Amino acid sequence: MAWEMDEVHYDSVIKELQKFHHDFALGSPHLGRPCDRDYSDYADMYDWLSKRLASRRRLLLSALSNKMQEKVKALTYEEQQGGPYCAAFHLLKACLKNAELRYLDEVELRDLVYYPAIELHWDELWDHAANWYAKAHMRYRLWDHDGINAAMSYLFVACDMDEFPYDPELRSEPAMTQDEFIGYLSESLLDVQVCNGEELAYPVVGLGKPVLLGEYLPLHLACEHSRLSLYQAYLSWLKPKKK
Numbered sequence: 001m002a003w004e005m006d007e008v009h010y011d012s013v014i015k016e017l018q019k020f021h022h023d024f025a026l027g028s029p030h031l032g033r034p035c036d037r038d039y040s041d042y043a044d045m046y047d048w049l050s051k052r053l054a055s056r057r058r059l060l061l062s063a064l065s066n067k068m069q070e071k072v073k074a075l076t077y078e079e080q081q082g083g084p085y086c087a088a089f090h091l092l093k094a095c096l097k098n099a100e101l102r103y104l105d106e107v108e109l110r111d112l113v114y115y116p117a118i119e120l121h122w123d124e125l126w127d128h129a130a131n132w133y134a135k136a137h138m139r140y141r142l143w144d145h146d147g148i149n150a151a152m153s154y155l156f157v158a159c160d161m162d163e164f165p166y167d168p169e170l171r172s173e174p175a176m177t178q179d180e181f182i183g184y185l186s187e188s189l190l191d192v193q194v195c196n197g198e199e200l201a202y203p204v205v206g207l208g209k210p211v212l213l214g215e216y217l218p219l220h221l222a223c224e225h226s227r228l229s230l231y232q233a234y235l236s237w238l239k240p241k242k243k
Contacts, residue, residue: 012117013053017060020115025097026063053118064125065132067095072137082199083214084138088129089197092122106196140217143226148233150211153203155188156237175238178231185230186219 020026071094072087079090093102093109101112113122141147155170169176169184176184192213193200201210219227 010049013049016115016117017056020060020118020120023097023101023113024064024067024095026060026067057118057120060120061125061128064095064128068092068129068132069136071095072133079197081215082194082197082212083192084130084134085126085194086197086199086214087137088126088133089194091133092125092129093197140221141215143216143222143230146209146211147213147216148230149209150202150213151185151189151216151230152233152237154192154213155185155234157203171238175235178227181231181234182219182227185234189213189219 068091071091074094075087075090080087089106096102096113101109104112110122113125115121175181194214199212199214201212203210217226219230
């Protein structure tokens with residue numbers, strides 16, 4: 001039978017569910033075995049396993065969210081500075097059962113907190129934790145002068161210092177419309193550097209008070225006044241570049 005041909009795959013899934021349980025102490029839901037049916041081909045069996053696995057992955061991520069809820073109150077002020085990915089990084093480390101793993105850096109965690117057979121890995125868990133924290137606990141700042149100044153430094157100054165990939169579109173003429181620029185900035189802010197739970201502050205040079213851009217309200221939620229202020233700042237930064 002096709003199932004017998006894929007026992008190795010099934011066993012690897014079980015082992016990684018157990019490893020996930022051991023790493024986060026969340027429980028390892030039983031997949032069951034398709035012993036009540038005769039699977040005539042590999043595709044039939046694989047469909048069964050994929051559906052079962054998708055269901056168990058959702059259960060594990062839900063259990064992880066519950067555990068983060070237990071840990072979130074223990075976050076320090078410093079661990080909550082920056083965007084949701086900063087707090088999420090520290091939350092995930094706090095959820096790890098093995099205390100030794102909590103002292104590892106981001107690169108090492110990517111190598112060790114990795115479950116390919118169940119299609120879970122550190123970055124996916126980090127995305128899940130950041131989205132959960134943003135919805136449940138993140139308190140964003142409203143866009144102010146410091147934030148707007150930092151955003152312009154991030155776009156125009158950081159790229160000149162090789163801290164952000166230069167994009168000719170940013171200084172192209174004619175200038176972007178307001179909607180085009182806000183969309184461009186929204187995408188760019190997703191790439192603000194976060195390393196080991198710490199966000200890089202901007203401006204990168206002495207042009208004002210350094211701030212953490214991840215703390216500011218996502219632009220799709222910002223009011224029209226904030227969006228207009230950002231756009232006007234963009235037009236102002238363009239002026240010295242014109243011939």
